[in-house]
Amino acid sequence: MLKSSEISTYRDMPKSQVDDVFEPIVVEAQSLISELLKINSPKPSDPIIRRLDLKGIRNVQNVSFPCEEPRDLTATLHEALSIFANRLSHDHPNCFAYIPAAPSPLAWVGDLLTSIFNVNTALWDNSSGPSVVEHTLLRWLADRVGLPPSAGGCFVSGGSIANLTAIVAARDHILPPNARCDGIIYLSDQTHISNSKALHIAGFSAEQMRIIPTDEKFRMNVQTLAQAIQADRQNGRYPFLIVASCGSTNTGSIDPLNKLADIAQEQNLWLHVDGAYGASIALSTSHRHLVDGLGRADSISWDAHKWLFQTYGSGIVLTKNATALQDSFKVDAEYIRTPQALDGTVNFYNISPELSRPARAMSLWFTLRVLGSCAIGEMIDQCFANALAAESELRNLPNWTVISPATASIVVFRYTPAGFNLDEKQLDQLNLAISRRLLVENIAAMMTTTLRGRIVFRLCSMNPEIRSEGMATLIQTLDSVASTELSESFKKCEQRI
Ligand SMILES: Cc1ncc(COP(=O)(O)O)c(C=O)c1O
Known part of the structure; x- marks a missing residue:
């Protein structure tokens, strides 16, 4: 010692x-x-x-x-x-709480390598090996989602900064500087909060954000969007950006990407797709069709620390034209020169918001090299299958209502026991209490969210180690915990009366 x-x-x-x-x-x-x-x-x-x-x-x-x-x-x-x-242990077999996945142990080794070599990938000269990997891997990822050869991007710390980076690129590319206070952005009622935060950082007020309602499958309503754009133009405003979701946080819903791309193209708007969670579906052979149209986006956010099984700090932003990022983020400093850099190489500090930055791509590269991309696709498929298995067991049980069927790896549902005459508010409290009880009794982490004003369960199945048969058992356990909670709440009510 x-x-x-x-x-x-x-x-x-x-x-x-x-x-x-x-x-x-x-x-x-x-x-x-x-x-x-x-x-x-x-x-x-x-x-x-x-x-x-x-x-x-x-x-x-x-x-x-x-x-x-x-x-x-x-x-x-x-x-x-x-x-x-x-x-909270994300990799606990009974953790279904949030989207960030259980990271592969290979990601830990990748992190260790990144840490030990501690390369600064700001400058190509100082990081030519890892910079080539980052550039090549991003090209490969862009290809998977169908972006054209002109596409480029960079690794950032996560989805929030990826969204911010893309929003700044959209602002600078489409909106004339003197029109910034008239610029209008279209989001849906299911868009992740990091986008409105990013818009705020990029200088836009809440008044400039139009929240478009979603349809019964929690996807942006295209008709309402088109009407809103028209109304804003008539009022002398400057519509410039649509923020679509590819895997929304609440339900996993995927906006109609092709239709949104059509509108963006017709109206000369920038289409940003927040694929922090769902862009990884592009690696699944069975479900890839769900993200058709992703390659028509002007920019995409993609988190490797979600469905690419990496540890935190691994986000990606891709743009249809690599030059868009350079136009927004290129700066020159007299003390940074890259005299040895070959033509066509990338200094990442010129296309990303950061200067000093770790070799984030190396960890993902390590996982993909060792496991192979097909295995990642199969791991994603397993998560799809688990969400479906949970949904199908819920449908077998009389007291549960499926609010949003298994979409990507999320299923949303609510305990609605018949014959108790509970109003919606009481059901909200009951669902919250069941979720709390599951956690307190160390049965499962299954959290709630609010959808259309009601408190509902949201099960995120992100751990590919779990088999579908286990999901049926889990839902049966949930059902018996719910019924215990219901009878105990009733007893308490009776005692009060
Ligand atoms: C759809 C979506 N976008 C963006 C984010 C933000 O990503 P991060 O937490 O990596 O900043 C999340 C996080 O859960 C998300 O689900």
Whole structure:
């Protein structure tokens, strides 16, 4: 075990002795990695979520400060484990809470490589290897969604920044600078909040955003959109951007991409597709048709930390014309020159909002090289199958109403027990209570959302390790928890009366 005194003196040592000090750290890190690999494969009985209580917050606060003197390495690693223990485990077999997927262990190795080499992919000169991979991988991804050869893009930290990057490119490309306060943007009532936040950052007010209603399948209503564009033009405004969803967060719905592309083309509007979740469907052979039309977008957001099974911090933005990003983000600085860069190479800082940036593409590249893209497609298919299995079991049970059938890997439903004469508000409270109970009893993380004003369950099936048969069992368990919650709530009501 490495002693504090050994660390404290390394600054004064000759190089060979420094190696002697760091070698035990490497040995320690190796055993830590194998320990972590075990920890990160939770079993059903492991906690799905652990939250700090007041005492726990104080304990973590106490270890949050730096030490003045060096500390024992192993003890500090164990402190880190106890801090990270307080989290939601996305890769828990009973976690169906949110869209970010259970990352592949290959992504962890990819991250480790990225961290250890710590390449700054701002400049091609300093990162030619990883920059070529990023450029080539983005071209490959653009091809998968059907974007033309002119397409380009960059990795960013996630869907929110991908949306922001695309929105800034759309603004600069379509909207004359003196028309910014008249620019109008069309979103749907299911568009992810990161888009309105990005629009706000890009200088647009809520008054400039038109929220177009969705149809019975939660897809943007094309007719209403066309009417809204016409009305805005008649009022002297400057429609310039449609933000479509390819895999909405609430229901997985996919807007009618071809029809929206037709409108965008006719009206000279920029079509941005938020595919943070759903663009990955392009890698599935069985479901690829669902994202037809994606390649007609002017820009696409795509999160690898969602359905490409990467860890957080792996977002992608693609534009139909690579030059669009350059027009918005190219800057020159006298201290950054790339004299050795070959013609046609990309300095990513010139097409992305960031300067220093990690080699984010390397982790996805590593997963895709080892597993192969067909395996990723099959993993996505498994998630589709699991959502369908959940829906079909819900339909077998009398007390459940499917609000939005399995779409991508999300199914939305509500507990609506017959014969109890509960009004909609009481049903809202009941559904919330069931969801809470599932989590408190460590049965499952199945969260609620609000759709058309009602509280509903939203099951996101993002873990390809889960088999469809398991989904039927899960829904039966949910049904019995719901019925216990219902009878206990009734007892409480009777006691109050
Ligand atoms: C459809 C959609 N777009 C954008 C985002 C934002 O992505 P991120 O959390 O990576 O910033 C999300 C996140 O859940 C999403 O579901």
